[in-house]
Amino acid sequence: MSLAPVAALWRLLSRGQQAVIRRAAVQALGSLSELVDAQSAPQLLADRLADRLDEVGGEALVREPVGWLLGRGLVQRQVCGDVRCDDGIRLDTRGDCPGCVAVTAERRAVRARVRGEIDAELAGDGVVVRQAAFEERLRERTALNADRACARRARIVVEVEARQAAAVRRREAEQAAEAERRSAACTQCGLPGAAGLCPxxxxxxxxxxxxxxxxxxxxxxxxxxxxxxxxxxxxxxxxxxxxxxxxxxxxxxxxxxxxxxxxxxxxxxxxxxxxxxxxxxxxxxxxxxxxxxxxxxxxxxxxxxxxxxxxxxxxxxxxxxxxxxxxxxxxxxxxxxxxxxxxxxxxxxxxxxxxxxxxxxxxxxxxxxxxxxxxxxxxx
Ligand SMILES: [Zn+2]
Ligand SMILES: [Zn+2]
Known part of the structure; x- marks a missing residue:
């Protein structure tokens, strides 16, 4: 189901290539299942393939099916620091990725700020000098921002892991409660493991x-x-x-x-x-x-x-x-x-x-x- 959008490409592949792609698809599904619920993962992967195909202009324009599938079609493109970001779309909400929106706005703001600083500091210099200084400072700032983004990304990873761990704990607690209910003795005759009442x-x-x-x-x-x-x-x-x-x-x-x-x-x-x-x-x-x-x-x-x-x-x-x-x-x-x-x-x-x-x-x-x-x- 996940590979339906690339059915024509699939038919061009040899058996061996199909096996490789199948493994990659399974791996992609696994990664998606960690971010969203397991039932939605196949549809998300199919959507991703359809989106990527739109970019190249359809299956007919994919020159190297295996390379394209492994390098573009099946892989997540995390634009901002959010692990749920795929090409500026949030995998869990399917809406625009707020992280990307914020990154774009931030980048624009930084450029404007740096431009203002350079213009003030080097008011007497020519355009070429100012442009070189502007680009140099922008590189410094970007490096700084990258560090911050890295930290933010680490924080989000921790959050996602904490949510997953909480879900696991809840499931375990439910299973324990169910096991306890099943193991409860019969309240009438005392028979153990009778879920409260034996047959x-x-x-x-x-x-x-x-x-x-x-x-x-x-x-x-x-x-x-x-x-x-x-x-x-x-x-x-x-x-x-x-x-x-x-x-x-x-x-x-x-x-x-x-x-x-x-x-x-x-x-x-x-x-x-x-x-x-x-x-x-x-x-x-x-x-x-x-x-x-x-x-x-x-x-x-x-x-x-x-x-x-x-x-x-x-x-x-x-x-x-x-x-x-x-x-x-x-x-x-x-x-x-x-x-x-x-x-x-x-x-x-x-x-x-x-x-x-x-x-x-x-x-x-x-x-x-x-x-x-x-x-x-x-x-x-
Ligand atoms: Zn994003
Ligand atoms: Zn009983």
């Missing part, structure tokens, strides 16, 4: 979370959510049953292989959760609220389209299903509220709130047409 404990945790959800589904639809003690008792009993069920299922799948059992647990738990969800919805389909909603939708439908019994039936069943799903979501939410209140040491107090004029969330599910039952779109 077995990861599976176990996932299975636990799914089981908790499965237990909640049972408790939400079966417990009297006003009775915190009963809810707690049912949760414990159901959790023990579910755990035993899971263990048996895992043993069937994995035998005595503990790793295989741990691996199987989340899959079994997910399946169990699905089954529990289906049966929870099924239970709520025949709940009082779902029945009432289905009936209301059925009647509303028939009022609009008398005789459309079959369509009314379908709409009613759809309403029944939506109501059951809504009830389930709602009960799960209520269960979390009860749990939070129990955990905070407060008794659940929905009854009292209802009495005080605040309807309980369940009471909001008014099931007559025109009420505020959820998702009534198809009924109206």
């Amino acid at each position: 077995q404990c990861t599976y176990r945790r996932r299975a636990d979370a799914l089981m908790t959800e499965a237990v909640d589904l049972v408790v939400a639809v079966r417990a009297d959510l006003d009775d915190a003690a009963q809810g707690t008792e049912l949760t414990e009993r159901c959790a023990a049953d579910t755990r035993a069920l899971l263990t048996r299922a895992c043993q069937r799948a994995g035998g005595s292989d503990e790793a295989l059992m741990a691996f199987t647990a989340p899959q079994v738990a997910a399946q169990l959760l699905d089954e529990r969800r289906v049966s929870a919805v099924r239970r709520l389909l025949v709940s009082e609220e779902a029945e009432a909603e289905a009936e209301a939708v059925y009647e509303a439908f028939l009022r609009r389209r008398p005789g459309g019994h079959r369509a009314a039936e379908a709409a009613a069943e759809e309403a029944r299903r939506r109501t059951a799903e809504y009830l389930l979501r709602h009960k799960l939410g209520q269960l979390q509220v009860v749990r939070a209140r129990v955990a905070a040491g407060r008794k659940p107090t929905w009854r009292n709130e209802s009495a005080a004029g605040v309807t309980s969330p369940a009471d909001n599910l008014v099931v007559t047409p025109g009420g505020v039952a959820p998702h009534r779109a198809s009924a109206s």
Whole structure:
């Protein structure tokens, strides 16, 4: 890619010459990679070749391809003291090199100053004498400036090296942190080198979370959510049953292989959760609220389209299903509220709130047409 601008020259080269040029290109890329990021280096080298070709007037005008490539095409032309300077363009920013701009301005200023000095000192002398003195002094000044430029260049080299060293240190620190993270013991079982959580404990945790959800589904639809003690008792009993069920299922799948059992647990738990969800919805389909909603939708439908019994039936069943799903979501939410209140040491107090004029969330599910039952779109 880097050599694309000189493709025609490349074809003129022998195998051996191509090898030489390839090495030189790789070396140039290496130098560029030290100054800019490695991804930009190939493009920069290609740009440089294109620029240099522009100078000579195109590939056709290059008389000695190898000499030209090694001596002009591929080499950096550092005009000022900045190591990032290539022909007055900064390699890292691709903008004009400020160093070069400064050098040019400085050179002009020095010439003007020296000219002024000589004119003042040798006011009575002729042009030739003054010109010779001017050039002599300019040489002295230039030598002085070259020393300064050299020092400046050394300073920039140090700066670039410091930046590169800092980048290396940062990479090393990141690698060390990553290694430390990987080597951290499992916080659950203490297994070393487990990146904080070993695979077995990861599976176990996932299975636990799914089981908790499965237990909640049972408790939400079966417990009297006003009775915190009963809810707690049912949760414990159901959790023990579910755990035993899971263990048996895992043993069937994995035998005595503990790793295989741990691996199987989340899959079994997910399946169990699905089954529990289906049966929870099924239970709520025949709940009082779902029945009432289905009936209301059925009647509303028939009022609009008398005789459309079959369509009314379908709409009613759809309403029944939506109501059951809504009830389930709602009960799960209520269960979390009860749990939070129990955990905070407060008794659940929905009854009292209802009495005080605040309807309980369940009471909001008014099931007559025109009420505020959820998702009534198809009924109206
Ligand atoms: Zn420059
Ligand atoms: Zn572990």
